[in-house]
Amino acid sequence: xxxxxxxxxxxxxxxxxxxxxxxxxxxxxxxxxxxxxxxxxxxxxxxxxxxxxxxxxxxxxxxxxxxxxxxxxxxxxxxxxxxxxxxxxxxxxxxxxxxxxxxxxxxxxxxxxxxxxxxxxxxxxxxxxxxxxxxxxxxxxxxxxxxxxxxxxxxxxxxxxxxxxxxxxxxxxxxxxxxxxxxxxxxxxxxxxxxxxxxxxxxxxxxxxxxxxxxxxxxxxxxxxxxx
Numbered sequence: 001x002x003x004x005x006x007x008x009x010x011x012x013x014x015x016x017x018x019x020x021x022x023x024x025x026x027x028x029x030x031x032x033x034x035x036x037x038x039x040x041x042x043x044x045x046x047x048x049x050x051x052x053x054x055x056x057x058x059x060x061x062x063x064x065x066x067x068x069x070x071x072x073x074x075x076x077x078x079x080x081x082x083x084x085x086x087x088x089x090x091x092x093x094x095x096x097x098x099x100x101x102x103x104x105x106x107x108x109x110x111x112x113x114x115x116x117x118x119x120x121x122x123x124x125x126x127x128x129x130x131x132x133x134x135x136x137x138x139x140x141x142x143x144x145x146x147x148x149x150x151x152x153x154x155x156x157x158x159x160x161x162x163x164x165x166x167x168x169x170x171x172x173x174x175x176x177x178x179x180x181x182x183x184x185x186x187x188x189x190x191x192x193x194x195x196x197x198x199x200x201x202x203x204x205x206x207x208x209x210x211x212x213x214x215x216x217x218x219x220x221x222x223x224x225x226x227x228x
Contacts, residue, residue, distance in 0.1 A: 009222060010074050010097050010098070010222050011042065011072060011075070012034070012039055012040065012041045012074075012075045012077060012219075013041070013042050013044055013063065013066060013074055013075070013076055013077065014027055014042065014078075014079075014082075015046055015059070015063060015076060015077065015078040015085050016044075016046060016082050017079045017080030017082050018081040018132075019054075019133060019136070019141065019143075020079070020080075020136060021045065021135070021136035022043035023043070023136070024136065025205075026203060026204070027079070029205070030102075030208070030212065033208065033212040034215065034216070037212070041077065044062060044063060044066055046082060046085065051134060051136075052141070052142055052143060053144055053146065054143055054147045055146070055150045056081070056084070056088070056108075056147075056151050056154045057150050057154050059081075059082075059085045060088055060154065063076070064089060064093055067095050067096075068095075072095055073095055075097060075099070075100065075222055076089060076090065076098075078099070078100070078101055078104065079102040080102070080177070080202070081108060083101035083102060083104025084104055084105045084106060084108055084155060086099055087104060087161035087163050088155065090161065090163050090164075090167075091161045091163055096165055098165050098166045098168075098218075098219070099163065100167075100215050100218065100219070101167065101168070101170070102169075102170050102171075102211070103171050103175055103177070103178050104171075104182075104183060106186055107158070107160075107182060108151055108155055109148060109152040109155055110158070112151070113148075116130075124145055125145055128145050129142045129144055130145070161186075163190075163192070163193070164192060166192055167190075167192055167194070168193075168194050168214065168215060169183045169186070169187060169193065169196065170196045170198060170204065171183040171195065171196075171198070172197075172199070172201050172202060172204055172207070173197055173198070175202045177202040178202060180197065183195055194218070196211075
């Protein structure tokens with residue numbers, strides 16, 4: 001009986017953040033820099049089923065479907081809400097062999113409720129919609145209240161993803177969107193998690209070269225080519 005050859009190495013998938021897209025400047029810059037080190041990174045579209053009806057559950061399903069066959073191995077690189085998506089996929093699917101999380105949005109539903117406490121949250125619930133900046137189109141857009149309900153179901157308050165694979169987190173100390181304390185708490189006591197703090201904001205653009213270098217070193221055991 002002829003056995004199928006084992007894959008040479010894992011695939012690398014990039015998961016963008018909330019109201020962003022696969023062709024975001026951050027995603028393009030990051031995957032281009034990693035490409036210079038010999039890595040081919042696929043950028044997924046997680047605006048599913050649409051931005052207006054965005055669902056974490058759908059993003060998780062899309063990511064799992066993109067990971068290939070049962071013998072494939074995947075490294076997930078997730079930014080912000082994409083980082084949370086990657087972590088929730090990793091606790092569900094053993095094909096994930098490593099994670100790179102860029103300012104991951106841990107406990108995202110709790111964060112939304114805290115930021116919108118009071119009248120804004122009540123208005124979102126009662127009207128069914130909230131206006132947001134669409135970073136992909138550079139226009140204003142809206143997201144339905146079902147996004148928050150789904151987020152709470154998939155990422156309950158005070159719940160942390162049960163991640164067992166090697167994980168690198170890069171988070172900016174000046175991040176005003178996702179508090180770095182969440183990454184600090186998650187990394188504390190987890191021997192498989194390394195947190196790199198940088199002097200940057202949520203976009204992580206100013207420290208991109210240093211971030212890519214740290215990610216390249218972290219991913220070197222998983223790479224396919226000699227340039228990583």
